[in-house]
Amino acid sequence: MYVIIVYDIKVERVNKVKGFLRTQLNWIQNSVFEGEVTPSELVEIKNGLKEIMNKKEDSVIIYSLRTEKALKRQVMGVEKAPIDGIL
Template sequence: MYVILVYDMEQEKVTKMLKLCRRYLNWIQNSVFEGEITEVKLKELIIEAKAFMNTRKDSIIIFSSRDEKWLDKQVIGLEKNDLDNLL
């Protein structure tokens, strides 16, 4: 599946969440990640994040689609991490 993950964490947890998300997805912009991921890997990511997040103050929002081709993406301005699939 293809996901876009956005998080909002207390300042002291931002670095930990950034490192966790980078293990599973591609960094796009501050607190925003996207990429192909299996359901099992996504569940792993969520479990690991819940271990250190405070669900009363922190949040993760996940948008998912079966395939990237079903998602329109429009970037206005600087694209911080251009994902080029060319080898």
């Protein structure tokens, strides 16, 4: 499945979340990651985020699609982290 994760995390935890997600997904721009994952990898990502975030102060949104082909992605302006060349 293809996931897009966006987050709004308190500044004292934002680097931990960003560092964790960089090991799992492709960084797109500030507070946005996306990539192809298996269902078990998604569970691992959710569990990792739960350990870092504070549910009373932070917000994480996960969009799931069956495949990347189900997503029409348009970038307006500067693309901060193009994913076309990633192997």
